[in-house]
Amino acid sequence: MRAAYIRELGPADVIRYGEIPAPVPGPTDVLVAVRATAVDPVDTFVRSGLFPTHLTFPFVVGRDLVGTVAEAGPGVTGFRVGDRVWCNSLGHEGRQGAAAERAVVAADRLYHLPDGVDPDTAVAVVHPAATAYLALFVHGRLRAGETVLVAGAAGNVGSALVTMAARAGARVLATAGPRDAAYCAESGAAEVFDYRGPDLAGTIRGAAPSGVDLYLDTAGVNDLETSVALLARRGRVVLLAGAGTRPVLPAAALYMNDRSVVGFVISHATTDELAEAAGYINDLLGRGALRARRTEILPLSAAGAVHARLERGELHGRRVVLRTDVP
Numbered sequence: 001m002r003a004a005y006i007r008e009l010g011p012a013d014v015i016r017y018g019e020i021p022a023p024v025p026g027p028t029d030v031l032v033a034v035r036a037t038a039v040d041p042v043d044t045f046v047r048s049g050l051f052p053t054h055l056t057f058p059f060v061v062g063r064d065l066v067g068t069v070a071e072a073g074p075g076v077t078g079f080r081v082g083d084r085v086w087c088n089s090l091g092h093e094g095r096q097g098a099a100a101e102r103a104v105v106a107a108d109r110l111y112h113l114p115d116g117v118d119p120d121t122a123v124a125v126v127h128p129a130a131t132a133y134l135a136l137f138v139h140g141r142l143r144a145g146e147t148v149l150v151a152g153a154a155g156n157v158g159s160a161l162v163t164m165a166a167r168a169g170a171r172v173l174a175t176a177g178p179r180d181a182a183y184c185a186e187s188g189a190a191e192v193f194d195y196r197g198p199d200l201a202g203t204i205r206g207a208a209p210s211g212v213d214l215y216l217d218t219a220g221v222n223d224l225e226t227s228v229a230l231l232a233r234r235g236r237v238v239l240l241a242g243a244g245t246r247p248v249l250p251a252a253a254l255y256m257n258d259r260s261v262v263g264f265v266i267s268h269a270t271t272d273e274l275a276e277a278a279g280y281i282n283d284l285l286g287r288g289a290l291r292a293r294r295t296e297i298l299p300l301s302a303a304g305a306v307h308a309r310l311e312r313g314e315l316h317g318r319r320v321v322l323r324t325d326v327p
């Protein structure tokens with residue numbers, strides 16, 4: 001089969017495209033005929049070694065796929081040949097990736113694609129949307145009626161956070177560039193503030209005088225001196241980006257108000273958490289309530305070039321979908 005794969009960790013140009021042996025499913029696995037995969041920031045972290053995880057070479061890159069069931073192991077229930085399916089947890093912890101014509105997926109990591117949902121639309125959102133679900137509901141413990149601050153609200157993860165938090169009955173405050181304000185409001189933000197504006201913290205405090213219950217910074221600035229001070233009592237900051245930052249933590253402002261700072265990566269989500277997120281995502285996909293702002297369709301052979309563009313910061317707010325059937 002044709003695949004985008006690596007034989008060693010390294011920069012984007014270690015990605016090769018060509019023939020490797022097709023994988024063989026085990027008794028509780030499903031073999032998927034892959035239609036498309038997406039390119040996520042974490043794919044570049046795995047490829048480069050920034051995110052250490054067990055891999056075997058040749059290693060197929062990529063987390064997410066959409067496709068159809070080609071074969072189901074004898075111990076698999078719930079999937080039949082021809083079913084439309086998606087997955088967002090390949091390509092780490094010993095699992096081969098998704099950027100290939102065929103991929104083996106453990107049945108408990110595979111989900112049906114709802115009828116009527118366009119597969120390319122789905123594969124473009126399943127990673128940022130699952131990240132948003134975990135941030136809000138698993139690690140952020142969001143409840144209806146709370147106030148959420150989403151920094152970087154026009155991005156891939158940010159727009160999914162805004163959509164989901166608003167639908168869960170939260171009041172969403174967003175920060176974004178002025179050109180993205182209308183998009184954030186359409187996604188469900190009650191108020192949108194220019195992240196380069198003067199006295200942003202004062203503006204947020206004015207909009208949430210009782211404090212922010214959940215603070216999420218997808219831009220990874222991680223200014224904890226500011227964000228912790230903006231929290232309500234028992235407010236939470238959930239860290240999910242900005243691996244290189246070294247923020248100052250205001251200890252008194254934190255513990256004397258029962259506030260907390262937690263972090264997470266989707267890579268460590270359990271199969272139960274991922275399945276819970278998938279159910280929520282499928283519901284939104286079925287309602288047409290979740291879509292990438294901009295999607296670019298390219299052939300699978302472009303994987304290396306797309307990794308390089310992502311690392312140069314050229315894909316802001318745009319998702320690239322790599323199709324196995326596009327020459």
Ligand SMILES: NC(=O)c1ccc[n+]([C@@H]2O[C@H](COP(=O)([O-])OP(=O)(O)OC[C@H]3O[C@@H](n4cnc5c(N)ncnc54)[C@H](OP(=O)(O)O)[C@@H]3O)[C@@H](O)[C@H]2O)c1
Nearest residue numbers: 041131152154155156157177195219240241265266316317
């Ligand atoms: N923890 C996890 O499991 C997990 C999972 C997925 C992704 N991530 C991480 O999440 C981050 C976001 O990914 P993404 O795909 O959503 O990126 P993205 O689409 O590029 O979005 C980032 C957004 O942040 C905005 N921004 C930049 N500087 C800002 C600032 N100072 N204040 C507020 N907003 C600012 C950008 O706006 P401009 O266009 O104006 O610059 C852009 O809209 C990445 O670091 C990624 O690695 C983590």
